Amino acid sequence: MREERYNEDIIDEMRKNPASIVNLIIIGVNILMFILVEVTGSSSDAEHMIEWGAAYTPLIKQGQYYRLLTCMFLHFGAEHLFNNMFLLFFMGYYLEQYVGKIWYLIIYLGGGLSGSILSWIFEEIRRENVISAGASGAIFSVLGALVIIVWHYRGQKRNLSLRRLVAMIALSVYVGFSSSGVDNLAHVGGLFGGALLSVVLIHFKRLEKLK
DSSP states (O other): OHHHHHHHHHHHHHHHOOOOHHHHHHHHHHHHHHHHHHHHSOTTOHHHHHHTTOEEHHHHHTTOTTHHHHGGGOOSSHHHHHHHHHHHHHHHHHHHHHHOHHHHHHHHHHHHHHHHHHHHHHHHHTTOOOEEOOSHHHHHHHHHHHHHHHHHTTTSOOSSOHHHHHHHHHHHHHHHHTSSSOOHHHHHHHHHHHHHHHHHHHHHSOOOOOO
């Protein structure tokens, strides 16, 4: 009953304050990229995903560093896309409300990039050639930033609680490490990247108090 009421409160709040344009654009770009990949081939085809910009260590070593960014907008299958966009729709909404459009974009892209870089570095160390794609590193960046921001303003009332955020992250990390084919290093790198960027934001820019 309490969980149902919580979900109703979120939807009601988003109706009253729908301004999260950057988050919606990012979701739209991810969906568009998925459609384009499917129309020209298949998102389950590894070679095709590489052609569209998935991260692949041998090519990154050759100087195709753009893959560290483009891989964040590609997904292996509709379920992969839906799970990521569903979480981003809600969590991204809150973060954009808190920090504004520009800083939201910085945290999303910067944190996601840190996840891609960390994953790439460890693949180099372990001499692995893994094809990676997905927005989960950037989404973990959003979660990491939210944890720091909600903790910083812990005296304020909001539907989003620190306990709920930490539980969500812990569950996501656990599921990631207990499943195969999940780029956990991208998750960890994104989480800490987003947290660090939010610390920088709090230090250099005074955020409006959370309502």
